[in-house]
Amino acid sequence: MTVRLVYNSLMKHPSDDQTISTTVFDALRRDIVFCNLKPGEKLKLEALKARYNASVSTLREVLNRLVSERLIETSGQRGFFVAGVSRQELREIADLRILLESHAMDLSFAAGDTEWEGQVVAAHHKLHRMEERMLANDLSAREEWKRYDWEFHQALISACGSASLMAVHGNVFDRYLRYQMLALTFRGAIAVEQHQQLMQAALDRDGARAKEVLRRHIDGGVEDSLAANPPVWAPDP
Structure with missing residues (x-):
C-alpha cells in the first residue's frame, strides 16, 4: 500500500482513461516521494512507457500534473526531470x-x-x-x-x-x-x-x-x- 497523501475524488463511474491516468499518477508520484526515482533524474518517455505500461498522452498528462505539485520540473526542450532538492x-x-x-x-x-x-x-x-x-x-x-x-x-x-x-x-x-x-x-x-x-x-x-x-x-x-x-x-x- 502506498503512502498516498492526497486522494483524488473520481466520478461515480470513471472511464478507463481516468482510471489508468490515476493509477499511473499514483505510481509515479510514489516512486518520486520514496526516491525510487532520484532527484534530478531525467524522465524519458520511452522508459516511463515500459515502467508504467502507459501511453505517451497519459504520461504527459501525469507529468504535467506532477509539475504543478512541484515534484517534477520541466525546462524548455530538455524534457521532464524529478525535482531537485x-x-x-x-x-x-x-x-x-x-x-x-x-x-x-x-x-x-x-x-x-x-x-x-x-x-x-x-x-x-x-x-x-x-x-x-x-x-x-x-x-x-x-x-x-x-x-x-x-x-x-x-x-x-x-x-x-x-x-x-x-x-x-x-x-x-x-x-x-x-x-x-x-x-x-x-x-x-x-x-x-x-x-x-x-x-x-x-x-x-x-x-x-x-x-x-x-x-x-x-x-x-x-x-x-x-x-x-x-x-x-x-x-x-
Whole structure:
C-alpha cells in the first residue's frame, strides 16, 4: 500500500482513461516521494512507457500534473526531470508544514468528537507498533512506517472541516516526506515520545502544547536530514 497523501475524488463511474491516468499518477508520484526515482533524474518517455505500461498522452498528462505539485520540473526542450532538492527548500517546506498543520490542529481539536478521539488513538497505536520495530533495528518496512506516520498526523487534523486545507497539507507533507526518504532517518525514542505527546495533547484539546511539540518534531527531522548530507543537494542560492 502506498503512502498516498492526497486522494483524488473520481466520478461515480470513471472511464478507463481516468482510471489508468490515476493509477499511473499514483505510481509515479510514489516512486518520486520514496526516491525510487532520484532527484534530478531525467524522465524519458520511452522508459516511463515500459515502467508504467502507459501511453505517451497519459504520461504527459501525469507529468504535467506532477509539475504543478512541484515534484517534477520541466525546462524548455530538455524534457521532464524529478525535482531537485536543496537545504533551503527543505527548510521552507518544513516551515510551511508547521504552519498548515498547526492551523489544522487548532480547528480539529475544537471540532473533534469522541469518534475522532478514537481515530487518533487507533492511528497512534498502529504507528507505535511500527516504531517498536524500528527501535529494534528492523528497517525492512520503511514504507509501512511512514504510512502509519502519515495516518497519525492525518488523524490529528481530520476533524478540521476543510478539504482544501487537508489537500494542501497533503502535498506539502509528501514533499517533506521525500526529504526524509532521501536521508532515511529515524530519530528513535525522541520521535516516539513526541508522537505520544501529540496524541495526549489532542485528547486534552491542548492546541498550544500540540503546536509546540509539532515544531520540535519537524525541526528535529530537518536537522537529521541535513546532518545526513545526501550527495544530491543542490547548492543554496
